[in-house]
Amino acid sequence: MTNEQKRQVVIPGEVIVSGDDFLPGDGTEKTEKGIIALKFGLAEEINKLVKVIPLSGVYNPRRGNVVIGKVENINFNGWIIDIDAPENAFLSVAEVPRYVNKDGLDEVMDLGDMVVAKIWNINKRGIDLSLKSRGLGKINEGIIMKINPNKVPRIIGKEGSMIKMVKDETRCNITVGQNGFVWIIGDNIEDELFAKKAILFVAEKSYIPGLTEEVEKWFAKEKGGEKSAN
Amino acid sequence: MKNGLQRRKEEKKVPTKTFKRTDGRKLDEMRPISAKVGVIPSADGSAMWKQGDTTAIAAVHGPKKMHPQHQQDPSTGQLRCNYNLMSFSVSDRARPGKNRRSQEIDKIIEWAINPVLKIKGFPNLVVDVTIQITQADAGTRCAGINAAALALAHAGIPMKDLVSSIALGKLDKTLVVDVNKEEEDYEEGEGSTDIPITMTSDGKMTQMQIDGKITPAQLKEIMQMAKKACNEIYEVQKKALKDGIGGGEE
Numbered sequence: 001m002t003n004e005q006k007r008q009v010v011i012p013g014e015v016i017v018s019g020d021d022f023l024p025g026d027g028t029e030k031t032e033k034g035i036i037a038l039k040f041g042l043a044e045e046i047n048k049l050v051k052v053i054p055l056s057g058v059y060n061p062r063r064g065n066v067v068i069g070k071v072e073n074i075n076f077n078g079w080i081i082d083i084d085a086p087e088n089a090f091l092s093v094a095e096v097p098r099y100v101n102k103d104g105l106d107e108v109m110d111l112g113d114m115v116v117a118k119i120w121n122i123n124k125r126g127i128d129l130s131l132k133s134r135g136l137g138k139i140n141e142g143i144i145m146k147i148n149p150n151k152v153p154r155i156i157g158k159e160g161s162m163i164k165m166v167k168d169e170t171r172c173n174i175t176v177g178q179n180g181f182v183w184i185i186g187d188n189i190e191d192e193l194f195a196k197k198a199i200l201f202v203a204e205k206s207y208i209p210g211l212t213e214e215v216e217k218w219f220a221k222e223k224g225g226e227k228s229a230n
Numbered sequence: 231m232k233n234g235l236q237r238r239k240e241e242k243k244v245p246t247k248t249f250k251r252t253d254g255r256k257l258d259e260m261r262p263i264s265a266k267v268g269v270i271p272s273a274d275g276s277a278m279w280k281q282g283d284t285t286a287i288a289a290v291h292g293p294k295k296m297h298p299q300h301q302q303d304p305s306t307g308q309l310r311c312n313y314n315l316m317s318f319s320v321s322d323r324a325r326p327g328k329n330r331r332s333q334e335i336d337k338i339i340e341w342a343i344n345p346v347l348k349i350k351g352f353p354n355l356v357v358d359v360t361i362q363i364t365q366a367d368a369g370t371r372c373a374g375i376n377a378a379a380l381a382l383a384h385a386g387i388p389m390k391d392l393v394s395s396i397a398l399g400k401l402d403k404t405l406v407v408d409v410n411k412e413e414e415d416y417e418e419g420e421g422s423t424d425i426p427i428t429m430t431s432d433g434k435m436t437q438m439q440i441d442g443k444i445t446p447a448q449l450k451e452i453m454q455m456a457k458k459a460c461n462e463i464y465e466v467q468k469k470a471l472k473d474g475i476g477g478g479e480e
Contacts, residue, residue, distance in 0.1 A: 057386020
């Protein structure tokens, strides 16, 4: 919690800390004046490492991220996936953990299909995706929504606490892609829409402190309303 | 008629200290400024800059793939500005679309902002900045640069610093800060000289233009005035960004 209090809003060029005791992390740079912010966001200091968490902007892909994307094109050996990043990503047939007939790639995933995948490599040529992990693959049912990718950490919460609460309260299975796409699948459409409403609420209130209690309160209120309506 | 002209000529001869600005401002006083970030929800970053009767809106899209493809540069990212004076922004209707003037200002804004941008790490990508002038009362390129700097920061583009821009002027022999349209059209004596200057927060200059004659001594004075004005603008920009944290989501 002490780290939370140390967070401050910084603008590009602003000196976060001066002196040689600190290391510059993401979104910062070391200059003669001290460590300056390169991005607009919240500055955070953990174990002498200073970094800036951006509050807005496009999704910046990173290795290991689970993302949700749309099949945009099919190649002779894979799929081009639009993951709402500056560049499209590539999913090779070799990264699909099942037998794929090379003549029938569209039978596995066709244009317009949504897919949950993991970024396993980023290089000069582009972003490579993989399906070789648990919970990855084509999306067949449920609903997909889009939120600001910078709010994904708040949706997930500390060690998944927030998303776990939403899952338990709405009885839905929810997958949050780091690029801001959220896949909700529940027993019926009402549950799914309720989960969508809850996630929109968290995203909207993401900047207020004590968010977990606020969301608990919101759930209590919404559930109460639901019962009286029935 | 002749009498009036003569009288005005006499007035002009009095020392410059009693020079009166048309809107009653002090020589180093700027028009009231207001700024806001996050005015366009569909853009990746946006800002509005209002200075007197001049209003500029800037929207940032990207980084995204450079299109047309032949302009892609694998060694660095690029900045592309698009300045547009809306047809209703001036008293006489402006012809919509690109023209010689707007193309020149596009380039000037790019050059003014590029030195603080750190977009080397975005190969083949472009950051698009669209600047719309909804009301024009002189100093539109400066308002555009101020809005664009805010919008770029709001879009999370890495920058070393912000840039602040101000148009100074020499009206006859008097140096003033932040000229408006009426002053820009000043014709008495030596007429008006328009000097837009852009600076970073530590006083390094990224852009300067002079449209007219000025002595070296006065230019030095102009630089001092610009530094002071840019500092004030920087504070407004800083405040707008810090206030924009909850406001952008409303």
